[in-house]
Amino acid sequence: MSEPLDGVMQTTRCWQREREERVLAQLRTRCARFSQQMLRQVTQQRAAFRVGGSGVDLAWLAEQQAWQQILRSMQMQVRYVAQHSTSRLHEQSQVVLRRGERDARALLRAVGMRRPHALAHGVMVTMHQEQARRIVGMPLTERLYDVTQQALLAAVLQIALQEPDAVIEVGLQNGLGKVRNYLHMLARETGGHAYRSASAAVFRQHGVTHWQWAADVARAISPCGLCIALHGRIFPMETALAGHPGCHCLAVPVLELAAPPIATNGIAWFAAQEEAVQCRILGPSKQAHYAAGTLHLPDLIGEVEVEGCPTHRERTLNELGLERVRGGKGSCD
Structure with a gap:
């Protein structure tokens, strides 16, 4: 970037x-x-x-x-x-x-x-x-x-x-x-x-035909796992950026014949972070499942409607069919 x-x-x-x-x-x-x-x-x-x-x-x-x-x-x-x-x-x-x-x-x-x-x-x-x-x-x-x-x-x-x-x-x-x-x-x-x-x-x-999802991954106040999962994805202009309430993600224009502005997507960025950073973003249970390979970032992406408008929200452990993890490796202790 x-x-x-x-x-x-x-x-x-x-x-x-x-x-x-x-x-x-x-x-x-x-x-x-x-x-x-x-x-x-x-x-x-x-x-x-x-x-x-x-x-x-x-x-x-x-x-x-x-x-x-x-x-x-x-x-x-x-x-x-x-x-x-x-x-x-x-x-x-x-x-x-x-x-x-x-x-x-x-x-x-x-x-x-x-x-x-x-x-x-x-x-x-x-x-x-x-x-x-x-x-x-x-x-x-x-x-x-x-x-x-x-x-x-x-x-x-x-x-x-x-x-x-x-x-x-x-x-x-x-x-x-x-x-x-x-x-x-x-x-x-x-x-x-x-x-x-x-x-x-x-x-x-x-004349912009596509935009790229940009989460605030570089700052001390990390975004949620949902926003990171969407970071770097490219969408057509017909698709609106449907962030969750309070979301500060941005739609960055992708110019024709130009490389996407965001070279590293959120999935790759997250994989390169230390466990403490991952845990701060996902929480102990989701981070433990992520470390074990039973949860992948795209799994977190859910969609709902707020006042008639589509919006994204992070899926819960119950919705993902995963159990809460207590203690042990990945517990963020």
């Missing part, structure tokens, strides 16, 4: 991580306020649910004014959270599209193309509109409503069972934490989708 290409990719990844953390921090702040408000509502109404006895009948609960009041408050707060989150996702997509377009041209220069030009204004406008429609079409409010209602119901049942207040509070916070986790996943997925869409549009505009 050339130094110019490596430099462009590292600059890009640093920007991606910084941008992602800013968006996540905004979402965390709003979710923390939301959790506090819901906890306050449940705490204020705890006496009404203790009357329900050792087990709350759901039909009885639905008729209780205290529960109805909590649900009304929850619906209002969920709308606020959804509106705030949608606004952040829109802002993020606009910034990421512009940056993705710029970085794609930098990648083209790094692999040898002279003076790649910017996307036409009309193309960028269309992409902005497509990203906006995609975000608006997400069932965000409904998903947040379902997750929050489940957390509140679990808290009410704990109250009826006379659980200590500290246990109820922790349980509710953990349940509402799923709201934050879901929003984090959306932010990562929508940001990645916008960035990759812009890159692909630039590559196609310049």
Whole structure:
């Protein structure tokens, strides 16, 4: 891999991580306020649910004014959270599209193309509109409503069972934490989708027909085994880079009649690493199976859909039909 290409990719990844953390921090702040408000509502109404006895009948609960009041408050707060989150996702997509377009041209220069030009204004406008429609079409409010209602119901049942207040509070916070986790996943997925869409549009505009998967294998914070297994693979432009949420892999253009930019694929790179490095990436059990020859890196590649979009994920030991290894050689001790 050339130094110019490596430099462009590292600059890009640093920007991606910084941008992602800013968006996540905004979402965390709003979710923390939301959790506090819901906890306050449940705490204020705890006496009404203790009357329900050792087990709350759901039909009885639905008729209780205290529960109805909590649900009304929850619906209002969920709308606020959804509106705030949608606004952040829109802002993020606009910034990421512009940056993705710029970085794609930098990648083209790094692999040898002279003076790649910017996307036409009309193309960028269309992409902005497509990203906006995609975000608006997400069932965000409904998903947040379902997750929050489940957390509140679990808290009410704990109250009826006379659980200590500290246990109820922790349980509710953990349940509402799923709201934050879901929003984090959306932010990562929508940001990645916008960035990759812009890159692909630039590559196609310049006649690029293939791209190469580039994981961040050279840095101290090693990528996962899935990303390393895909590192160096060449795909046609019709195939989108479907990384997992939080993935910072890049699509590097492969110019016609030129050698692929990445000469050593992830499988060869991984085989050359010390056992400690392999173990840090795979974990003790998978590394032990890898050392024994019962697991090969391509076996890790799994595919799922996230919000209607294909994405990759690392397959588990159970899915691979392998047993967890405890102690012994390859245990990373």
